[in-house]
Amino acid sequence: MKHACLILFLMTAAVALASRTQGRPVTAFARSATQLYSQNCSSCHGRDGRAQTSKARRNHARNLSDSEWQERVSDERIFNAIMNGKGKMPAYSKKLSQQEIDTLVTFVRGLRK
Secondary structure, eight states, X not given: OHHHHXXXXXXXXXXXXXXXXXXXXXXXXXXXXXXXXXXXTHHHHOTTSSOOSHHHHHHTOOOTTOHHHHHHOOHHXXXXXXXXXXXXXXXXXXXXXHHHHHHHHHHHHTTOO
């Protein structure tokens, strides 16, 4: 069941990304959304997005699974936070492509509880 949900999520992310790139080559799926999140985000936000790691507590990382926060924040705001950094969160504009950041936005939306 978990594998089916993950496959469905990744397929949804691919469709969303394809619609946002408007015909440009999609390089974001060279690395999957899960891999991008794991490599760049999970050390602070946790694998489940709840920010319950020691590093998260030290840095006051955002709980990405919080449904109230998910309601308030736009995709653009999440994109901009990843791209430009926010507070103690570093900017990823030089490390990740815009397509990869779009993929992470979709992934973050999937962490909602």
